[in-house]
Amino acid sequence: MRKQILLSGLITAALFFNASAQQKPDDNRFTKVVLAQRIEEPMQFQILKDGKVLYAERKGKLKLYDPVTQKISVIHEFAVSTKYVSQTGEVSEAEDGLQGVVLDPDFYKNHLIYIYYAPAGNESVNRLERYTWDGKGPLNVASKKKVLDVVVQRFECCHVGGGMVFDKDKNLYLSTGDNTFSRASDGFSPLDERPGMFTQDSQKGSSNTNDLRGKILRIHPEANGTYTIPKGNLFKPGTPLTRPEIYTMGNRNPWRLTIDSKTGWLYWGEVGPDGSQDDFEHRGPQSYDEFNQAKKAGNYGWPYFVGNSFPYHHYNFATKESGPLFDPEHPVNTSPNNTGLKDLPPTIPAFIWYSKQQSTKFPLLESGGNSAVGGPIFHASDFNNAPRLFPSYYEGKWFITDWVRGWINVVTIDDNGNYVNMERFLPGQKLRGPIDMKFGPNGDLYVLEYGNGYFKDNPEAELIRIEYNGGNRKPQVQATANKIAGAVPLTVNLSSAGTKDDDEGDKLTYSWKITKNGAPFKTIAQANPSLAFTTPGVYKALLTVTDTKGASNSKAVEIKAGNEPPLVTINVIKGNSTYFVRGQSITYNVNVVDKEDGSLANKRISPARVAVSANYLSEGYNMTAIASKQGSVDAGTQYAGAMALIAKSDCKSCHSITEKVLGPAFTQVGIKYKGDPGAPDRLAKKIISGGQGVWGDAQMPAHPTLADADAKAIVKYILSLAYPHVAKSLPVAGTYTTSVPQGENTDGSFILRAAYTDRGNKNIGSQTGEQVLVLRAPVLPVSTAVETHDIAFNRDSTVAIVKAEGAWLKFNKVDLTGFIQMELIASAGRDNTTAKGNIEVYAGSLQGKPISAFSYYGGLKKNIKIGFANRGVSDLYFVFKGTPLSIREIKFSNSE
Known part of the structure; x- marks a missing residue:
């Protein structure tokens, strides 16, 4: 018996060695197959054994893709909450909605599925529900069982979580976000303990042992729709001031859970904050996204730690004073918004962590905006006779991706669960908003792509699968x-x-x-x-x-x-059209031309129908919050169009906004149908065809000449009255002052956007045209040089190194309007104290006189300041003569 065990162990070791040593497969053996396109805000998916794909869309639709018919059907539409209403009444788009779907481990026996979503209505919860479904037809709504509520606030965004997965013991894991608006925290940790600022204090959730937010929950669903608590969760049932459902705490926004089928360990991606600069003296580390591993229950640190347990200061938002750094061995939650234990479990560091800058430890993660998304771990034994099984080279490796950066990396993990290395999977494949990723029963890797915009029907949103084929390969198709x-x-x-x-x-x-x-x-x-x-x-x-x-x-x-899209342009009449000049104004106007509707110029398009917004985006922040505000402005302008239609019709003879006349007040109608996903279509048809009986005996006359698009616009406005306020648009012509909001870093951008949604027609729905003008921070990175001479760059092109006398850098069309000084961030290395030479700046070409010059002798300060006469847009050349220099960037300012 001992010999048999020994032999078995040697065989297993040999197989592992062979798999590990196997040559990496040829990338050309993998083929991308597009299954479904133009899917609207997809969130999470599951693959059935017959190849059908069940997926959730954020706005409430649960859909099924059939590979035989190649068609998509709606299984059910949930009434979901997708709006935040701030404490001042302002309405904006939320991350909430339909977030997750997962099949029961015994689905083919019991036909149970689980849904996680934000139900419409006044109850501020995200809800886990169970249904039965036959695998092809509609959801059995009558079978609904409420399993679990996560109490949330709906005043401010963000972070919902929503990932779900089952383990081999049929325990259900559910990820929840910290439900905290952290943008007001300068990209650091949101610890705002001031009265009324609980929306900006993550301590109410992530580090609260008595709250389900900012956690990964683990429960065991029971046959009757209830659940029990498995052994091994973070807190034993009955522990005072704790919730026994908690498996991990200290999470910010955990994404896309996976279980290693061999070890039972849990893996996920963790979206970090948005700051891009360290402030160790006052606040703490910059932002880090994470890929995490849990071998057992634990505390993963947020909001006191991030990355490799890098600590934040206990910062007082009222006095702007910094307290001590948090202790990862003994974190303490003293927030007035905490309802749980004060003394917390010690912190577990991230498995992999990376900031906005390129990581030296994990360089393949690249640089820029980031949003970590977990993925599957490949084991060949998880598949039964799969026709296109991935090669054994990938055995035991973790596939991870990033929503912003669009790569797929493969992580090798040793038998003890330690990180070994990372490699790029299909370097030529760029994903567009990958939001979920898993292997299907046929051995293929499926990826759900959300697309590039927030809260939009992105045309590039797709469901794809990546196939491996050792024989004849399918063509790679572009259309x-x-x-x-x-x-x-x-x-x-x-x-x-x-x-x-x-x-x-x-x-x-x-x-x-x-x-x-x-x-x-x-x-x-x-x-x-x-x-x-x-x-x-x-x-x-x-x-x-x-x-x-x-x-x-x-x-x-x-x-x-049948409908020409509108053409929208933003024109800067006065001021800088590329960079913002702090505290100065730009004068602008917006032009809109639509072939069918007319134009702003001929007054057939009302200025009230054009959405114009301006927002400041701090460097390092993602666009979620700004997209939310832009959507609210868009809605406001579309409501203006609806109000104009109402004013021209007979509606006001029977209705008013707030008071009952012959028919109900529009506000009453909005409240009655709030959250009803089918109401817009039903009410639009009723306006056109007429009806009675819902609000009494009075009959609403038919409006057969009213276009369907106009009826829907009126209904959308009426339903909006269930919410107090929407954001107001800027005028289509005016001035805007580029003042960086207090507390924000100054390295960001002003985002000016103008949009117009046309009226459409009975054949083609409305289309939106938009233009976005970005006024960047007045910084010119050397990596943006379009032409160089005798210049070398470091590995990531962030530093230009002068190699010889007369070397130069060229930048295209630099707008210097409003600036009078350039500042070169430079160094002469070891010769910094004895460096000498001069720098000349030419406009348009290298001929003629320089517009500015700077000479240095007997030493070079880090920042070289060069004055120049205020001028407009031109190509710029920087010519270097003298001691070789290293240049990182050029900054512009309007003061000496």
Whole structure:
């Protein structure tokens, strides 16, 4: 028996060694297959054994993709809360909504699924519910069981969590966010203990042992819809001032949980704060996102620690005074918003951590904005006869991604759970907002892509799968159109450019299948056809490419014919159009031209219908909060259009906004149907066709000549009255002062945006045109130089190194309006104290006289300040003569 055990161990070790030593597979053996496109705000998905994919969309729809029909059906639409209403009554878009879905481990026996969402209504909770579902038809609504409520605040964003996964013991893990508005904390830790500022104090949740926010919960669902507490959670049931559901605490926004099927260890991505600079003296470390591992229950530190247990100061937001650093061995929660224990478990450091800058420890994580998203751990034994199993090279490795940076990295972990190394998976593959990722039963890697914008129906949002094929490979397909919307007649050039096949000698055939509003329209057997659309409709052009051996792959592009998108432009009349000059104003105007609606200039488009907003985005922050405010401004302008339609109609003869007349007040209607996902369509049809009986015997007359889009606009406005306020738009022409808000860092950008949503028509819905003008901080990084001579760069191109006399850097179209001084952040290395030479700045070309110059002798200070005459936009050349220098960036200012 002992010999058998020994032999078994040697075989296992040999297999592991062979897998680890195996050569990395050729990237060309992997093929991306697009399954579904233009999916709206997808959040989380599950794969059924027949290849169907069940996924949740944030605005409430639970959908099913069928690989046989290649169609998507709605399983159920939940009434969800997607708005925050601040304590002052301002309404903005929230991260909340339908967040997660997971199948029961015994789904094919009991047909149970679990949903996590923010239910519409006045109850501020995020809810875990259980339903039965047959795997193909509608959700069985009558089977609903409420499992668990997470009490939240709905005054300020952000951080919802929402990931779910089961372990081998059928315990359900649920991630929850800290439900804290941290943008007011300068990118550091939100510890605001002032009265009324609980929305900005994460200590109420993440570090509160008696609260379910900022946690990963672990429960054992029971057959009757209740749950029990598994052994091994952080606090034993009955422990005073604790919740027994807590498995990990000290989380900010944990994303996309996975369980290692071999070890049972839990892994996830953790989204960090937004600061990009350390302030160890007063506040603490800059932001770090994390990839985490839990071998057992524990405290992961937030909001007192981040990254490798880097501590924050106990900062007093009232006095602006810094207290001591928190102790990772003995963290203490003394916040007045804490309802749990004061003395907390010791902190567990992150498994992998990375900031906005490139990490020296984990360089493959790159630099820039970040948002860590966990992914699956690959084990071949998890799959039964999978046709396209990934190679054993990936055995036991963790696939991770980042929502902003769009890469997939593969992490090797040793038998003890220690980090070994990291490598890039498919370096040529750039994902667009990857938000969930897992292996399917066929062995393929599935990825759900949210797209690039926040709170939007992003056209690039897709469900894809990445297949491995050791034999004949499918073609890699690209499908584009030179125009995807316009008035009829509309001529569109379709293109297959970028399509390729990695198998030598394969001849490809191309077929475009065109459908109109879902019905067959035309088929074209060409690679790059031109097509004229003469009748309005929504067309889908599906390109299928087939190789010599019959392997095919497809991709589609959607074309809307019958409504020209609006053209929106922002013009800077006076001031700097590239950089902001602190405390100074720009004069601007907005132009809008729409082929069907008219223009601002001819007054057929009302200025009240144009959304104009300006927000300051601190360096390092993501766009979530700003996108939320922009959406509120958009809504306000669309309501203005609806109010104009109401004023021109007979509506006011029967209704007022706040008082009952013959019919109910519009506000009453808004409150009655608040959170009802089907109300907009029903009420719009009722306005057009007429009706009675809901509010009494009075009959509402029909309005058959009212366009469907106008009826829906009126309904949207009426439903908005359930909320107190929306953000107001800036005027379409005026001035805006670029004053950095108090407490914000000065390295960010002002985001000016103008948008107009047209009226659409009965064939094509409304379309939105927008332009965004970014006024950046007055800093010119050397990495943006378009041409150089005798200049070398460091590895990440953040430092320019002068190699010889007369070296120069060229920058295109630099706007110097409003500035009178340049400041070069420079160093001469070891020769810094004896450096001598001069720097000349030329505008337009290297000929003529320099616009400014600076000479230095007997030493070089870190910052070289060069004055110049105020001027406009031109190409700039910086010429270096003398001691070799290292230049990091050039700053502009309007003061000496």
